[in-house]
Amino acid sequence: PGISPPRPREQPVVSGWITFEETGYSIIKTREIVITFDHGPLGMAPFFNHGHADALSVTLSKNGSPLLVDPGTYRYNNVPRWRQYFKGTRAHNTITIDDQDQAQQEMSFIWSHPYQSELLRSQENAEALFFCAHHDGYTRLQEPVRHQRSVLFLGEDTILIKDRFIGTGRHRFQINFHLHPVAHTSREGYWWSIRNGAERIHLRLFEGAFQHVRGMEDPLLGWYSSGYGTKEPAGALTFSRTGEAGTVVFTTAILLGSLNDVESRLREAQRLERSFENS
Numbered sequence: 001p002g003i004s005p006p007r008p009r010e011q012p013v014v015s016g017w018i019t020f021e022e023t024g025y026s027i028i029k030t031r032e033i034v035i036t037f038d039h040g041p042l043g044m045a046p047f048f049n050h051g052h053a054d055a056l057s058v059t060l061s062k063n064g065s066p067l068l069v070d071p072g073t074y075r076y077n078n079v080p081r082w083r084q085y086f087k088g089t090r091a092h093n094t095i096t097i098d099d100q101d102q103a104q105q106e107m108s109f110i111w112s113h114p115y116q117s118e119l120l121r122s123q124e125n126a127e128a129l130f131f132c133a134h135h136d137g138y139t140r141l142q143e144p145v146r147h148q149r150s151v152l153f154l155g156e157d158t159i160l161i162k163d164r165f166i167g168t169g170r171h172r173f174q175i176n177f178h179l180h181p182v183a184h185t186s187r188e189g190y191w192w193s194i195r196n197g198a199e200r201i202h203l204r205l206f207e208g209a210f211q212h213v214r215g216m217e218d219p220l221l222g223w224y225s226s227g228y229g230t231k232e233p234a235g236a237l238t239f240s241r242t243g244e245a246g247t248v249v250f251t252t253a254i255l256l257g258s259l260n261d262v263e264s265r266l267r268e269a270q271r272l273e274r275s276f277e278n279s
Helices: 080-087 262-279
Strands: 017-020 025-029 033-038 060-063 063-067 096-097 117-124 129-135 145-154 156-168 170-176 184-188 189-195 198-204 211-214 234-244 249-255
Touching: 017 117, 033 145, 033 211, 060 198, 063 189, 063 198, 063 211, 129 262, 145 262, 156 170, 170 249, 198 234
Parallel strands: none
Antiparallel strands: 017 025, 025 033, 033 060, 060 063, 096 170, 117 129, 129 145, 145 156, 156 249, 170 234, 184 189, 189 198, 198 249, 211 234
């Protein structure tokens, strides 16, 4: 395909955003960062081979340095526990409910009960960019739940991610953010500082405190595969809460610059998020 037929060379996008509707990805790009928001399907029916249960996950890199990552694949065969982990929901930057995947793993490559994801809104104004999507993977539970995630991007330095759960019953909700294995973490008050080389972001959860883990064995959490057959410990920020589906909310703030004037920036981001939700 790189030789024939010839294709025109397009100029790279310096900044802006685009949604690929068929594959279900939205990409936000500025002078410094690239963010992906996955609101696409599990994979190709009927068996959804090679699909990973990563609905509503996000990744983030800054000046080419990966910070919030997709942990990869590792291997296909002879390591069933690791295969289940790397293709499962816990290994991605999204939410698990009741410690289950968003779909049902049947074999190494085959899924059942596939979810449907939908981008509900993508809206931009002079102040911010707003996305909202949901998936129905947990409506298969005895007490069904739908996961909805919004991503608000304010200016070029503030991101607000809000997770809501529409449904019934009492459940265990777990939010995870996976870090590149070379990333260094430190705690600054309520904030976690994540640094890869010269690039750094700050991240916090409003409804609780993230715990930092690395290379956990039971349950598996905090691993990264840079290529087929390789894996290594990597950091992950995780938090769990048990509660009624309609009452649990997770609000994650990500700052791409310093913590100066942080309170006013967060108040403005929360105001805009409510404005987009209510419009």
